[in-house]
Amino acid sequence: MDSDIRRMAIKDAKVLMVGAGGIGCELLKTLALSGFQDIHIIDMDTIEVSNLNRQFLFRKSHMGLSKAKVARDAVLKFRPHINITSYHANVKDAEFNVEFFKQFNVVLNGLDNLDARRHVNRLCLASNVPLVESGTTGFLGQVTVHIKGKTECYECQTKPTPKTYPVCTITSTPSKFVHCIVWAKELLFAKLFGDKNQANDLNVHSKDGDSTNHKEDVFERSSEENFDEYCCRIYDHVFGYNIEVALTNEETWRRRKKPTPIFIRDVLPKIKTKKNGILFENGSVSALPSVGLKNPQEIWSIAENTNVFLEALKLFFEQRKKEIGNLTFDKDDQLAVEFVTAAANIRASSFGIPLHSLFEAKGIAGNIVHAVATTNAIIAGLIVIEAIKVLQDVNNNYRMTYCVEHPIRKMLLMPVEPFEPNKSCYVCSETPLLLEINTRSTKLKDFVEKIVKNKLGMTSPLIMIGSTLIYEVGDDLEEDIAANYTRNLEKVLFELPAPVTHGTILNVEDLLQELSCNINIKHREEFDEEKEPDGMVLSGWTSQVDKDRTTSSSTEPQIKDNNVIISKSEEVFRNKRKLSEISKSDEAATGKEIDLNDDDDDDLVLLDEDPGHSNKMRKLR
Ligand SMILES: Nc1ncnc2c1ncn2[C@@H]1O[C@H](COP(=O)(O)OP(=O)(O)OP(=O)(O)O)[C@@H](O)[C@H]1O
Numbered sequence: 001m002d003s004d005i006r007r008m009a010i011k012d013a014k015v016l017m018v019g020a021g022g023i024g025c026e027l028l029k030t031l032a033l034s035g036f037q038d039i040h041i042i043d044m045d046t047i048e049v050s051n052l053n054r055q056f057l058f059r060k061s062h063m064g065l066s067k068a069k070v071a072r073d074a075v076l077k078f079r080p081h082i083n084i085t086s087y088h089a090n091v092k093d094a095e096f097n098v099e100f101f102k103q104f105n106v107v108l109n110g111l112d113n114l115d116a117r118r119h120v121n122r123l124c125l126a127s128n129v130p131l132v133e134s135g136t137t138g139f140l141g142q143v144t145v146h147i148k149g150k151t152e153c154y155e156c157q158t159k160p161t162p163k164t165y166p167v168c169t170i171t172s173t174p175s176k177f178v179h180c181i182v183w184a185k186e187l188l189f190a191k192l193f194g195d196k197n198q199a200n201d202l203n204v205h206s207k208d209g210d211s212t213n214h215k216e217d218v219f220e221r222s223s224e225e226n227f228d229e230y231c232c233r234i235y236d237h238v239f240g241y242n243i244e245v246a247l248t249n250e251e252t253w254r255r256r257k258k259p260t261p262i263f264i265r266d267v268l269p270k271i272k273t274k275k276n277g278i279l280f281e282n283g284s285v286s287a288l289p290s291v292g293l294k295n296p297q298e299i300w301s302i303a304e305n306t307n308v309f310l311e312a313l314k315l316f317f318e319q320r321k322k323e324i325g326n327l328t329f330d331k332d333d334q335l336a337v338e339f340v341t342a343a344a345n346i347r348a349s350s351f352g353i354p355l356h357s358l359f360e361a362k363g364i365a366g367n368i369v370h371a372v373a374t375t376n377a378i379i380a381g382l383i384v385i386e387a388i389k390v391l392q393d394v395n396n397n398y399r400m401t402y403c404v405e406h407p408i409r410k411m412l413l414m415p416v417e418p419f420e421p422n423k424s425c426y427v428c429s430e431t432p433l434l435l436e437i438n439t440r441s442t443k444l445k446d447f448v449e450k451i452v453k454n455k456l457g458m459t460s461p462l463i464m465i466g467s468t469l470i471y472e473v474g475d476d477l478e479e480d481i482a483a484n485y486t487r488n489l490e491k492v493l494f495e496l497p498a499p500v501t502h503g504t505i506l507n508v509e510d511l512l513q514e515l516s517c518n519i520n521i522k523h524r525e526e527f528d529e530e531k532e533p534d535g536m537v538l539s540g541w542t543s544q545v546d547k548d549r550t551t552s553s554s555t556e557p558q559i560k561d562n563n564v565i566i567s568k569s570e571e572v573f574r575n576k577r578k579l580s581e582i583s584k585s586d587e588a589a590t591g592k593e594i595d596l597n598d599d600d601d602d603d604l605v606l607l608d609e610d611p612g613h614s615n616k617m618r619k620l621r
């Protein structure tokens, strides 16, 4: 009987899948094999070679084709009689509005970024369609269920920001290889190739507080300097001179191992002139061939790192001149990875930190967590289990399930009961927010960028003050109205047609997401540049970002990231949050605390599996 009900629920269901990547391919296959007959799938991407190792519905011949379409065709080959509709599009496109979402019984996410997840969450709330959300990071993964009014929504909990490091650790006292990587990409790379106007703490300060940056133009090449001379000078400055200056701060080294300055003359007694790097097939430049290196898994000697550093630096100036001034580190930029690896290794050597291979350094610099196909398969299976429960809607026994890397209570899959909606969540509970802002100096455009788009995640916002419409986004706006909005963007809040002052309530609405939110304005004259870099503070719904900002400096190097990693680290965090609650019962049973929230990401904590030693923990390095 039960199985009949289940079969009917599955057969009659119309489901929307968002994302046809690692999780999506597994999910589409599992849905089809479980008896689902009407599946719609949205993915904006085309197939790349890097997808083929785990997105098994795709073959080499599919490269460049739509993921959604190819996934559909592949599954129809073994389930020809079911309906699969594919959309090669961004889920944030206007066609996927509330009306579109309403036709589905459940929405299943297999996405890789926060932005799209938040958007789908809002559309599911607005259309009252249950959402099964998922994510994986290597061996870790999770499936969560979000049902309007019954469970927390995807945004009820604040999201953590990527891990940051104290400025002084990066600039003066690195103790781990990751500190050298952050220094190499966020400071050195940024200084040499990035936006010159950005704050950059590359130069250390001597004991009298004087910066080593005597000459403003220490990183500029002078007209009489050739490239080889310039590269050597930069090398000696950052690895030699700067370290010598740092050593004058005796207090710093009282309890620490002193670093060793490294000058070119110590590493490469005779500098040979080398030929230029060669162009890779895909057009990217590499310094490796000309310095006689090819194995990315090998750890280079300090002389080899020096050669790579000098060659890469030269190649940037000779062959990628046009990009200089606009570059930010990108893990897919071969030359940038080579430069950062070499620079990080030379610095690591100076500080007595073990060196790493290009492959390892790239992983650390790009925050790459290698995908594990089995985790995606397990997560896809769990999504289908939860989707079936949602469709049957019998006894509300939904579970948030976390896939962990090491057994906890001998379990690798940890089911947790869902939480209730957070009453102060501005997304599902529509609670008002408070914005402290200088209404006399802040322009509307700053409010739109920093608050409406970045913080509130709105894509098609409309801003009202009382009954006055002051800003709106839309393709079909009449010319004079659009021009009026553009003028408003340049106005200070106080000067808008309906002036924003202390006590004003702004209404911000996203028409596509059907989300509306009231923001109470509190005028404030001064903001701390370091702690409140936005020059405005949104509260009521406290985001992790705000919390972190108040404790760290604005110039603090951050592991900035692509969406993949932000969303993935967030999933790890969510795992930890829920698991820390599970750990409470373990704590009671074992009398020991399970340190799942251990901040030091080098330490893994594992319960001893031997029942005789069940209250023991091992700390793995
Ligand atoms: N806004 C969006 N609209 C539609 N599809 C999206 C959107 N954002 C992300 N996706 C899709 O979600 C999928 C996520 O899959 P996955 O995490 O495996 O990433 P990937 O891009 O395939 O692989 P990787 O990033 O690991 O190289 C991708 O296929 C991506 O195109």
Ligand SMILES: [Zn+2]
Pocket: 152, 153, 154, 155, 156, 157, 421, 422, 425, 426, 427, 428, 429
């Ligand atoms: Zn919520």
